[in-house]
Amino acid sequence: METGEHKVSRWKEDIQSVFDRDPAARNTFEIITTYPGVHAIVFHRLAHALWGIGLKWIARVISNIARLFTGIEIHPGAVIGRRFFIDHGMGVVIGETAIIGDDCTLYHGVTLGGTSWEKGKRHPTLENNVVVGAGAKVLGPIVVGEGVRIGSNSVVVKDVPAGSTVVGVPGKLITARKPEQEGHREKIAKKIGFDAYGATKDAADPVAHAINCMLDHIHVMDKKMESMCEAMKRLGVDEEETNLPALDSCEIVSTAEELQKLDEEVPEKEKTTE
Structure with missing residues (x-):
């Protein structure tokens, strides 16, 4: 007692x-x-x-x-x-x-x-x-x-x-997320402006699942591209240097006014199509 x-x-x-x-x-x-x-x-x-x-x-x-x-x-x-x-x-x-x-x-x-x-x-x-x-x-x-x-x-x-x-x-x-999977998803999502875990953590949300699959795919593609570039350099292939903008430096356009302003800044010759 x-x-x-x-x-x-x-x-x-x-x-x-x-x-x-x-x-x-x-x-x-x-x-x-x-x-x-x-x-x-x-x-x-x-x-x-x-x-x-x-x-x-x-x-x-x-x-x-x-x-x-x-x-x-x-x-x-x-x-x-x-x-x-x-x-x-x-x-x-x-x-x-x-x-x-x-x-x-x-x-x-x-x-x-x-x-x-x-x-x-x-x-x-x-x-x-x-x-x-x-x-x-x-x-x-x-x-x-x-x-x-x-x-x-x-x-x-x-x-x-x-x-x-x-x-x-x-x-x-x-299914519980693996730590390494969770890490790269959060990094990529943060860079491109998508909060993958804001409202859907541990929930069976089909939209979040689809986007998580896309983030995984992007991660794998990045790794493969890096490996391919390194292999080409070892074979002596001259690769044209391409300066890709860093994702974390890109601004996310979220309003119609920002889209219109961005469109006005594009040169006219780039807007024309053949």
């Missing part, structure tokens, strides 16, 4: 986790009085303690009272770690054999449910630092690895390796 000091320490951690993960939180009094996610955790800690000593009916009653007041249903048998945060909370369901690690976050409408009527482990296990987006369903006795991000409205029914991102129905893994 936890001592009173440990309970106070956990209570402070739960409050601090709200400050850490919700920028709308202004002060401790507001959190204690207006955050249903915090209320649900307090009820659950009490119900879980009673469940553990065999007072299961009372534990279920407390769980149902919590659901009535918060809209969050957590079975008293569920095991929940430290600094757990439920944001908004309405419609969250956590099953009896669910296990949640430390520093996890759930948004509204999340279900940690079962897929079988068999006894035993039938609900998910979430390791530390997992974030589950609004409306997502994580079903069955699966293991969601540490640091996983599950996108909103996803349905996850298979184990998820640590550090992954899952989106879609059924949930699909987004």
